């Protein structure tokens with residue numbers, strides 16, 4: 001670490017209407033340092049990086065780059081100062097090719113005045129290759145998987161020769177192997193003396209990749225320390241102000257009757273011959289790598305996609321999925337993984353969103369029962385500890401994790417028999433994770449069948465009574481809790497016999 005920080009933020013204050021997002025925080029990052037930034041949902045992490053990137057303007061405080069005070073008005077200027085960010089919402093132009101994205105606003109011209117496409121694609125390919133990303137630079141962004149889009153966004157920051165690269169929850173969409181690739185890229189950047197900010201709710205990643213870590217709580221700076229000098233329990237305590245020792249400790253029920261029985265389900269091109277059953281009171285894990293077909297299986301059961309063949313029974317009666325509305329009527333609740341796209345009306349209030357799927361229940365004599373609407377909203381704001389100034393706040397103004405919690409609250413309002421959680425804790429802080437696990441325990445104790453899809457192994461292993469493992473559209477194993485071992489599960493998940 002050199003003597004001068006690459007970037008130094010002092011006493012940064014940021015107010016939004018009704019919310020003090022940052023109450024005078026300090027934060028600095030040195031060249032060649034990976035600096036973790038952690039805190040609960042709504043602590044102010046994304047806000048401070050948006051201030052660095054010129055997306056938001058601070059109310060007061062100062063920013064220095066290489067010791068000189070700077071004012072960062074907009075993202076273009078941030079780019080000129082050498083700052084780049086890989087956000088939760090990636091800022092790539094979906095309809096353009098990878099190469100065009102790399103040179104956006106700065107396309108090289110030939111003498112004739114025409115764009116030098118050969119140069120664009122050769123340069124892009126070189127940058128990608130350096131980072132061991134194998135892909136045709138002529139491909140459109142919209143044709144890439146979410147993980148690959150993220151890799152491209154990262155490669156773009158390398159191409160721009162950035163001096164500071166900010167990663168805001170980069171691993172949420174990535175498989176284990178892709179996380180390895182990402183960490184290699186970060187190590188390459190570090191060797192080039194780039195300063196790196198790393199935001200994540202997966203604390204073990206902080207210990208894997210960061211040199212120092214800063215903790216925010218409720219818009220305040222709590223601590224900055226060498227990662228070697230702190231352990232996970234201490235970090236959690238500083239983050240949430242209490243100890244959470246038994247993350248996955250929940251009660252397990254003795255299973256009741258089969259709630260759902262699935263036989264030989266096939267959807268051509270996605271999955272084949274899937275058979276399993278889930279009993280009342282059971283938490284049934286569904287583990288597999290991102291892209292293995294777990295979500296597709298559940299979508300078909302829910303009625304969102306058509307099946308080619310196979311049969312399903314619900315509570316002993318035959319069931320043919322027709323549409324999601326039919327699925328909901330039959331008692332299947334599905335919490336989708338892309339919650340931002342499928343789950344929320346960003347322009348509406350928290351209250352409105354929570355009640356959205358249940359207006360037909362509270363809408364007696366065709367006017368809305370305001371009292372019930374309010375109390376439902378308050379109940380889930382409390383239950384999910386949603387950080388919002390009031391139930392009237394626009395959902396689009398909440399932090400990423402709090403938006404997720406609104407979707408889950410809205411969804412729990414439905415009275416289902418089967419609850420399918422697809423990656424429920426991505427982007428959620430440790431305290432709220434624990435709340436979600438307890439909610440799953442409650443549902444199981446009330447005799448519901450709970451299906452948990454997750455690519456986060458500690459979570460599925462910690463919570464499930466039984467676990468199905470999926471590999472490339474095939475069910476490779478159903479394991480009992482007593483037979484869970486990381487090695488065995490990963491073997492089945494990667495198709496090794």
Ligand SMILES: Nc1ncnc2c1ncn2[C@@H]1O[C@H](COP(=O)(O)OP(=O)(O)OP(=O)(O)O)[C@@H](O)[C@H]1O
Pocket residue numbers: 016017019020021039040041042043044045046047048387388397398399400401402427429
């Ligand atoms: N545009 C906005 N308008 C109003 N309030 C906002 C806006 N953006 C953020 N906030 C509020 O500022 C606070 C900090 O939000 P921020 O997004 O920085 O949290 P975060 O630490 O990134 O959380 P997460 O882990 O959930 O992503 C939150 O209370 C949030 O509701």
Ligand SMILES: [Mg+2]
Pocket residue numbers: 045046047399400401
């Ligand atoms: Mg955030």
